[in-house]
Amino acid sequence: MKFNKKIFYFKVNYASVVISKKDGYITSLKIAGDNQEYLNRSYIDANGSKVGFHAKKSTIIKNTNDHVEIAFTDNVLNMDWEVRYTMLNDTKGVYFSLKLDHKANYPDTQFSEIRLILRLKSDPFNWLQVEDNVARYLPTADEQKNCQIMGPKEACKVKTGEVIHKYDWSIDALKHDVHGFSTKNGLGCWFVIPSMEWKNGGAYNRDLACHQGENDSLQIIYMAGSHYGAGDEYPKKGEDWSKVYGPYLIYLNKAESPQESWRDAKAVAQVEKAKWPYSFVSQPGYIKERGKVTGKLTIKNPLDNSIFKLNDAVVTLVQQESNTESIPNQQWRHYSFWTHSSYQLRAWSKGVVGEFILNKMVTVVAGQNADLGEIVFMENRVGPITWEIGIPDRTAMEYKHGDHFNQWGLPYKFPQEFPNGIQYYIGKSDYFKDWNYCHVSVPGKGGKYQSIPWNIYFNLDQKTTGTSILRVSIAANSSTALSISLNGGKNSAEVSNFKDDACVHRDGIRGFYRELEFPLNANDFKIGENKITLNARKIGGYNNNYQFDGIIIIIMNININI
Structure with missing residues (x-):
């Protein structure tokens, strides 16, 4: 490493990195044997650029032939920030990490976003990729200039007539590990993320990754983010809290x-x-020794004790909800890894309705194995399924447009594609094409948007007895209340206490999962054609909509003729 009054210069045989002493920002990235500069600029900020990190001090942590590490510090939002850059002798780039530290005597604070942004040169870095199947060349800077702002405001219609929307390239935290840009000749810059255990918002929280910016190609990593409902983080006076993000x-x-x-x-x-966890990290608060949790997950059908074949199952350890701890989708104080603490175990699997919660806390000790043995959950089912719509997987991917959900403008197509709303006939309709991936409001009289009901039709050839159950699994919701009715009768009690996850208008396919049950009186069914109506009502916000995961009805003591 070399340095002077203005910069630190990291270099190995593969790459070189220049970091400004003034701000603690990367100012240059280059690969050996190629003089192409990657960067226009970079920065570290919070709350949508309202506040930023600007280093007040720099410290050389290590400077050897095998390991170079620099720390930069500042106090922002009543928290101590320490940014570290590390280059090892075989590093093909540079490692970044950030530690936030809110001491107990510091005032209250609140933040919604913490991010690192690399603004690459859009010429030539114009190939964007965030997933195996989400990649493209971006419009040129000239094509992007003076674009027409669409709805929502982040959507932009460029000179070619295409609408680009930065949320089309968002990512899910659970399985994500790479995103970035390349030139047409394969010169690439990528965030490689071995773990997102530090990310707020739960296993499937979604957030921005890359997007356009005329002369800049923006490569972003959100260490904290609230775009998809994860909420703000708010360390209080008296609370001693810290977290390491990365490396x-x-x-x-x-x-x-x-x-x-x-x-x-x-x-x-x-x-x-x-x-992972990296052995080279010396940043205080980074946990190298981890605990381990093992066991076998089994989910059974309570009607016949048969075992469901689990597909794409997820098991998480989270904090138990309380007066001070939010739902897992909005938790932020803790990591999603296992050291010395007690956790609540939650699990779910594709093809099985519901989320299963272990009825005891799981205690994990660093360096030890907590063997839970076989954990058996029973699916919540009071009778055989009469009919169902969709695939239980906590998404709306199986419905119309769900396979290409990250595309601006799909909700606006609903009035043309379904001019009479959803009229779905059990046994005849196909949810792949006859059920929209989102229930949205449509333009009404005077230009005001209004929600329209969706109808499901099915036939019965005999009367039923007892109380039947309609189970509605919600994959996402924004400012919408839901009620149901049977055969034009009285609406059910309205469910309105959803958390807004902003999923639909930010081009997502999963948000905050919610499972609802509506009892159905036997006297309200009739022989012949029956109709269930799903009613939506706007309750706030500028955009109201929701996505269904699936719908199941269990009609007691009857055979159905569909």
Whole structure:
């Protein structure tokens, strides 16, 4: 490493990195053998650029032939920030980490976003990729200039007539490990993320990753984010709280094409995951020794004790909800890893309705194995399923447009594609094309948007007895209340206490999962055609909508003729 009054200069045989002493920002990224500068600029900020990190002090932590590490410090939002950059002798780029520290005697604070942004040169870094199947060349800077602002405001119609929307390239935290940009010749810059255990918002929280910016291609990592309902973080006076975000790798590579650059970055991500937790980290608060939890998850059908075949199952350890601890989708104080603490175990699986919560806390000790043995959950089912719509997987992917949900403007197509709303006939309709991926409001009289009911029709050839159950699983909701009715009768009690996850208008496919049950009186059914109506009502916000995960009806003591 070399340095002077203005910069620190990191260099290995593979790459070079320049960091400003003034701010603690990266000012240059280059790969050996190629003089192409990656960056226009970079910065670290909070709350949508309302406040920013500007280093007040820099400290050389280590400077050897094998390991260079610099720490920068500042106090922002009543918290101590420590940013570290690390380069090892085999690092193809540089590692970044951030520690936030709110001491008990510090005043209250609140923040919704903490992020690192690399503004790459859009010419030539114009190939964006965030997932295997989410990639494209961006419009040129000239095509983006003076674009027409659409709705929502982040959507922009460029000169070619295409509408680009930065939320189309958001990512889910649980399985995500790479995103970034490449040139058409395969010169790439990627965030390689071995773990998102520090991310707020739960296992499937979604957040921005990359987007356009005329002369800049914006490569972003949100260490804290609230775009999809995760909420603000708010350390209070008297609370001693800290968290380390990262380290993650800013990886530079060169390949034959953008696709090869991506595949190489994905391979490096697997290597970095195998190293996690990193042994080289000395930043206080970073936990190297972890506990382990083992066991076998089994979910059974209570009607016949048969075992469901689990597909894409997820098991999480979270904080138990309380007066001071929010739902898992909005938890932020803690990590999603296991050291010395007690956790609540929650699990779910594709093809099985519901979320299953262990009825005792799981205590984990660093360096030890907590073997839970076989954990058996019973699905909540009071009778055989009469009919169902969708696939239980906590998303709306199986419905119309769900396979390409991250595309601006899909909700606006609903009035043209379904001019009479959803009229779904059990046994005849196909939810892949006859059930929209989101229930949205449509323009009404005077230009005001209004919600319209969705109807489900089915036939019965005999009367039923007892109380039947309609189970509605919600994949996402924004400012909408839901009620149901049977055969035009009285509406059920309205469910309105949803959390707004902003999923639909930010082009997502999953938000805050919610499972609802509506009892149905036997006297309200009739022989012949029956109709269930799903009623939506706007209750706030500028956009109201929701997405269904699935709908199941259990009609007691009857055979259905569909």
